[in-house]
Amino acid sequence: MANPLQQFEVKTLIPIHLGGVDASFTNASMFMMFAVAGVATFLILSMRGRALVPTRWQSMAELSYEFIASMVRDNVGTEERKYFPFIFSLFMFILFANLIGLLPYSFTFTSHIIVTFAMAIMIFLGVTVIGIVRHKLHFFSFFMPAGVPKVMAPILVPIEIVSYLSRPVSLSIRLFANMMAGHTMMKVFAGFVIPLGILGGWAPLAVDVALTGFEFLVAFLQAYVFTILTCLYLNDAIHLH
Amino acid sequence: MSEGKHLKPLDDLNVRLSKAQAEQIPPIRDGITSQGGSMSGFGVAMRIGVELIAALIVGVGIGLLLDRFLETAPLFLVVFFFLGAGAGIMNVYRAASGLGLAAGYARLPENVDDDGDGTNGRT
Numbered sequence: 565m566a567n568p569l570q571q572f573e574v575k576t577l578i579p580i581h582l583g584g585v586d587a588s589f590t591n592a593s594m595f596m597m598f599a600v601a602g603v604a605t606f607l608i609l610s611m612r613g614r615a616l617v618p619t620r621w622q623s624m625a626e627l628s629y630e631f632i633a634s635m636v637r638d639n640v641g642t643e644e645r646k647y648f649p650f651i652f653s654l655f656m657f658i659l660f661a662n663l664i665g666l667l668p669y670s671f672t673f674t675s676h677i678i679v680t681f682a683m684a685i686m687i688f689l690g691v692t693v694i695g696i697v698r699h700k701l702h703f704f705s706f707f708m709p710a711g712v713p714k715v716m717a718p719i720l721v722p723i724e725i726v727s728y729l730s731r732p733v734s735l736s737i738r739l740f741a742n743m744m745a746g747h748t749m750m751k752v753f754a755g756f757v758i759p760l761g762i763l764g765g766w767a768p769l770a771v772d773v774a775l776t777g778f779e780f781l782v783a784f785l786q787a788y789v790f791t792i793l794t795c796l797y798l799n800d801a802i803h804l805h
Numbered sequence: 806m807s808e809g810k811h812l813k814p815l816d817d818l819n820v821r822l823s824k825a826q827a828e829q830i831p832p833i834r835d836g837i838t839s840q841g842g843s844m845s846g847f848g849v850a851m852r853i854g855v856e857l858i859a860a861l862i863v864g865v866g867i868g869l870l871l872d873r874f875l876e877t878a879p880l881f882l883v884v885f886f887f888l889g890a891g892a893g894i895m896n897v898y899r900a901a902s903g904l905g906l907a908a909g910y911a912r913l914p915e916n917v918d919d920d921g922d923g924t925n926g927r928t
Contacts, residue, residue, distance in 0.1 A: 642826075719891075726864050726885070727892035734859030734896070738852065789852075 568751035572675055572744065592673040599660040599673075607656075628656065632791065639795040640802065647798060654683070655791040662743060662783030666776070674786075675743040680736035687794050688732040695801030706804055735793055742786045746779045856896040864889015 578589040610621035618626055632652045633645075640647065658674060665672025673679050695703045707724040708717060753775065756768040868885030872878055 722888050723891045723895060726867065726888050727860055727895050729867070730856075730860040730863040730889075730892060730896065733863055734855050737859055738855045741855065742851065 566751070566755055568748050568755060571671070571747060571751060574676070591671045592676065592679070595661070595664060595671045595673050598664055599657055602660045602664060603653075603656040606660075628652075635792060635795055639792065640799045644798070644802060651791060651794060651798075654687075654794060655787055658683075658739070658790055659784065659787035662787055663780075665743065665747070666779055666783060672743055672747055674739055675747055677736060677740040680740045681732065683790075684732035684736040687735070687797065691794075691797045691801045694798070695804070698802060699804060703801075703804070706800075731797060735790065739786050739790050742782055746775070746782050750775050750779065853897050853900055856900050857893040860893035860896050861886075861889045864892060 575591050576588040577591060577594060580587045580589060606621075607625050610619075610625040613619060613622055615622060629652065632655050633648060636645065636648050636651055661672065661674045664670055665674065695706070707721050707728065709720065709724070712720055750772055753768040753772045757765045757772070759765075760768065864885045864887075865882065868882035868889075871881035871885070875881070
């Protein structure tokens with residue numbers, strides 16, 4: 565039976581070594597470029613008509629724009645529209661990565677924790693810097709909830725700090741675990757189809773069909789969750805409490 | 806968007822614009838609980854579990870690093886293991902009670918109806 569984890573192997577396509585650092589162009593890099601190219605193609609081509617009455621493609625692009633715009637408005641605030649381009653790019657990138665990863669023979673780079681963690685730590689650092697720039701030292705009152713007795717501070721403050729530091733970890737693990745678990749499960753069931761033969765093979769095949777639909781849901785949901793949590797973190801840093 | 810009455814000339818455009826903008830004052834923070842109403846049970850379980858584990862990972866990580874640099878072998882590992890566990894429980898509590906993932910729970914009492922119009926969030 566084929567190894568269900570084989571699909572996550574990173575293969576070097578073009579070896580590049582810069583001063584001892586392995587910066588090779590891998591299949592992960594290739595699919596990241598595909599995702600960026602896919603987003604760009606989708607948005608540019610579908611908005612080319614700029615029709616007052618949108619075509620199907622144009623309304624898909626407008627829908628995704630509206631979706632994220634209202635998410636930013638509701639969760640971060642009307643004055644914070646300047647963060648919209650970043651959040652929109654983030655959402656489209658993750659969404660396209662997840663969806664492209666569902667194609668047979670493709671590679672899902674969001675199923676690698678280093679990729680999701682890199683995105684999460686960038687967001688975490690950015691949000692923290694925004695918070696410190698906005699509130700100066702007042703930002704650190706974040707770690708001392710108001711109305712708590714002073715006696716509790718030595719325990720509560722470290723707990724709050726650990727809780728704050730766990731944000732990028734939970735953000736990245738959530739996306740990575742969902743994508744990897746789903747893809748592994750699909751491969752495991754697919755591996756049963758041929759060995760069970762023409763009589764029993766239908767059952768795992770049916771499961772795989774259902775899983776494919778479920779994976780589409782997960783691809784959208786996880787892109788959404790990652791984005792909305794970014795919005796919530798941004799909101800916390802801007803408005804404190 | 807309402808149609809029809811927008812055939813008016815532009816003279817009261819400013820008034821209409823500011824009115825429309827005033828209506829857009831957002832219900833801040835009603836994040837994942839109200840929007841993710843369609844989230845499956847599996848998704849919720851996943852989220853809660855990850856929350857717990859992540860804090861523990863961070864706590865143990867900090868403990869191990871401090872021990873390595875200060876050479877106080879198991880002391881900080883033990884301390885930060887419990888801090889991490891506490892933070893994990895706190896994260897789970899926040900996620901489950903729909904407070905998002907905010908550090909600090911000062912928001913808890915006034916969060917129930919933050920725009921004061923008795924609608925609790927989205928209008």
